[in-house]
Amino acid sequence: xxxxxxxxxxxxxxxxxxxxxxxxxxxxxxxxxxxxxxxxxxxxxxxxxxxxxxxxxxxxxxxxxxxxxxxxxxxxxxxxxxxxxxxxxxxxxxxxxxxxxxxxxxxxxxxxxxxxxxxxxxxxxxxxxxxxxxxxxxxxxxxxxxxxxxxxxxxxxxxxxxxxxxxxxxxxxxxxxxxxxxxxxxxxxxxxxxxxxxxxxxxxxxxxxxxxxxxxxxxxxxxxxxxxxxxxxxxxxxxxxxxxxxxxxxxxx
Amino acid sequence: xxxxxxxxxxxxxxxxxxxxxxxxxxxxxxxxxxxxxxxxxxxxxxxxxxxxxxxxxxxxxxxxxxxxxxxxxxxxxxxxxxxxxxxxxxxxxxxxxxxxxxxxxxxxxxxxxxxxxxxxxxxxxxxxxxxxxxxxxxxxxxxxxxxxxxxxxxxxxxxxxxxxxxxxxxxxxxxxxxxxxxxxxxxxxxxxxxxxxxxxxxxxxxxxxxxxxxxxxxxxxxxxxxxxxxxxxxxxxxxxxxxxxxxxxxxxxxxxxxxxxxxxxxxxxxxxxxxxxxxxxxxxxxxxxxxxxxxxxxxxxxxxxxxxxxxxxxxxxxxxxxxxxxxxxxxxxxxxxxxxxxxxxxxx
Numbered sequence: 001x002x003x004x005x006x007x008x009x010x011x012x013x014x015x016x017x018x019x020x021x022x023x024x025x026x027x028x029x030x031x032x033x034x035x036x037x038x039x040x041x042x043x044x045x046x047x048x049x050x051x052x053x054x055x056x057x058x059x060x061x062x063x064x065x066x067x068x069x070x071x072x073x074x075x076x077x078x079x080x081x082x083x084x085x086x087x088x089x090x091x092x093x094x095x096x097x098x099x100x101x102x103x104x105x106x107x108x109x110x111x112x113x114x115x116x117x118x119x120x121x122x123x124x125x126x127x128x129x130x131x132x133x134x135x136x137x138x139x140x141x142x143x144x145x146x147x148x149x150x151x152x153x154x155x156x157x158x159x160x161x162x163x164x165x166x167x168x169x170x171x172x173x174x175x176x177x178x179x180x181x182x183x184x185x186x187x188x189x190x191x192x193x194x195x196x197x198x199x200x201x202x203x204x205x206x207x208x209x210x211x212x213x214x215x216x217x218x219x220x221x222x223x224x225x226x227x228x229x230x231x232x233x234x235x236x237x238x239x240x241x242x243x244x245x246x247x248x249x250x251x252x253x
Numbered sequence: 254x255x256x257x258x259x260x261x262x263x264x265x266x267x268x269x270x271x272x273x274x275x276x277x278x279x280x281x282x283x284x285x286x287x288x289x290x291x292x293x294x295x296x297x298x299x300x301x302x303x304x305x306x307x308x309x310x311x312x313x314x315x316x317x318x319x320x321x322x323x324x325x326x327x328x329x330x331x332x333x334x335x336x337x338x339x340x341x342x343x344x345x346x347x348x349x350x351x352x353x354x355x356x357x358x359x360x361x362x363x364x365x366x367x368x369x370x371x372x373x374x375x376x377x378x379x380x381x382x383x384x385x386x387x388x389x390x391x392x393x394x395x396x397x398x399x400x401x402x403x404x405x406x407x408x409x410x411x412x413x414x415x416x417x418x419x420x421x422x423x424x425x426x427x428x429x430x431x432x433x434x435x436x437x438x439x440x441x442x443x444x445x446x447x448x449x450x451x452x453x454x455x456x457x458x459x460x461x462x463x464x465x466x467x468x469x470x471x472x473x474x475x476x477x478x479x480x481x482x483x484x485x486x487x488x489x490x491x492x493x494x495x496x497x498x499x500x501x502x503x504x505x506x507x508x509x510x511x512x513x514x515x516x517x518x519x520x521x522x523x524x525x526x527x528x529x530x531x532x533x534x535x536x537x538x539x540x541x542x543x544x545x546x547x548x549x550x551x552x553x554x555x556x557x558x559x560x561x562x563x564x565x566x567x568x569x570x571x572x573x574x575x576x577x578x579x580x581x582x583x584x585x586x587x588x589x590x591x592x593x594x595x596x597x598x599x600x601x
Contacts, residue, residue, distance in 0.1 A: 131383075132383050132384060133305075133306075133384065134306070134307070134384040134385070134386030134387055134435070134436075134439070135386040135387065135431065135432040135433075135434075135435035135436055135439075136432060137430055137431070137432040141403075141430065141431055141432065142387075142390055142403065142431060143402070143403040143404055143407075143431055147390070149382075149387075149390045149391040149394055149395075150377075150381050150382075150391060151381040151382075151510075151511050152381065152382045152383040152384065152387045153383075231513070232513075233513050
């Protein structure tokens with residue numbers, strides 16, 4: 001017992017002059033050892049094939065041919081919800097998901113109190129508060145190109161590619177943005193997921209995200225009519241409704 | 254015994270470590286001890302931006318000032334914010350109807366003046382930007398303004414001999430990222446308050462600050478004809494209005510570009526009437542070179558259109574005397590102290 005005392009002292013003393021916490025990223029107490037972890041890996045598909053940007057050609061619901069060159073989007077405000085409605089809300093929960101061929105995108109939700117959870121809830125996009133509160137950093141750094149500098153706000157989701165049906169020199173450009181009222185493209189997504197979170201035993205959730213869902217339901221997209229979308233408005237909001245069914249849990253282990 | 258000795262050494266060591274780790278950094282002390290005072294001028298409303306999460310400090314302000322005048326923030330290393338926002342022009346661009354950026358590329362709008370920014374509820378003529386900290390990214394990336402990327406700027410600043418130290422002094426360590434750049438800009442621009450014109454001194458009842466009979470009568474003319482939009486003490490209500498200037502071939506849709514609402518066609522943010530002596534030419538496209546032209550517009554040049562502001566449907570009727578008195582009053586809104594304030598000038 002006695003011989004850990006100096007060590008403890010050292011820790012306490014060093015802790016005492018730790019840098020002041022960054023005012024916008026509040027520090028969360030480190031409680032890793034008593035809490036569990038959810039690892040979410042997202043693999044992108046186009047229908048029933050793995051998504052290959054810059055390579056594969058796919059058929060949309062409308063029968064248009066499409067090659068995808070870029071797929072990026074923000075996910076934020078992750079919550080793990082229990083059957084009784086109580087929940088764990090991840091603090092500072094912002095991720096910029098970028099598709100790379102043959103690679104899953106992994107999100108790790110740490111510090112989840114142990115227990116049986118029944119739903120995973122998150123926002124597609126960046127909540128309106130962070131669109132209106134000035135300079136941000138980390139996943140929200142505007143150097144990602146996912147930010148409109150002429151009409152402040154994040155590009156919540158972005159899909160770019162090519163299509164012979166396009167009426168814009170063969171290119172398809174969808175930048176979904178807008179966080180205000182009727183034209184908001186923010187969508188809350190809720191996935192049923194029975195998860196038992198335990199200390200020291202991370203739960204792995206595998207999500208398949210289907211890029212072709214952008215073109216499917218409820219608003220079937222005709223690329224000839226909608227080749228480019230780069231501002232907030234009713235059309236962007238419709239496309240956002242389509243994106244809502246992009247995420248399916250494949251399995252949890 | 255051995256244990257006690259060990260504990261003693263360990264405690265001694267830990268104290269040493271602490272002293273090292275907590276050694277006061279001379280720059281950090283400045284952060285803690287010398288917040289620059291931002292005071293709301295007497296009788297003014299509360300500002301929209303009050304440096305939330307961005308307390309102004311001397312080193313933060315100085316960093317913002319250096320960035321503001323640094324042409325390396327442009328692709329060609331030739332154009333700084335200060336090129337289009339000059340102190341002698343109350344931070345507008347003197348004698349330029351529309352902005353000139355890298356390689357003399359022309360914009361479509363007049364560089365607005367910069368002062369009293371903390372009261373603005375939105376930025377740009379169309380109000381597209383919603384926060385002072387989110388404003389500089391636009392001119393930096395704009396192909397006809399500075400045409401540079403944030404990543405390139407950060408690389409240039411990191412390679413500089415002074416910037417890393419200045420970031421450390423301002424924010425606690427040498428990390429350079431876009432957030433810190435934008436916060437420093439907001440500290441510099443937010444401190445630019447213009448509230449020492451003759452009008453202000455008169456309002457505060459300062460000794461010797463009286464309006465002449467002409468200025469006094471011009472003040473009344475102003476209240477009767479201009480104050481629906483150019484509201485005191487900032488001389489704008491920050492709303493978007495169509496003041497009846499004719500549509501040109503550029504066909505700038507103004508506020509509608511942001512809201513996509515036809516009712517907002519040709520509406521622009523009401524500009525302040527402070528410091529007009531320095532900020533010419535006037536209007537969002539700099540179409541009028543002097544205040545006589547502006548007067549002619551309001552008295553006989555109003556263009557009727559669906560979105561013309563109702564307050565100006567019949568134009569403004571002024572006698573010659575009222576017109577010259579109004580000009581005399583507008584002249585009391587020029588703040589020479591602000592324009593010459595050494596805190597806001599370029600330093601080398």
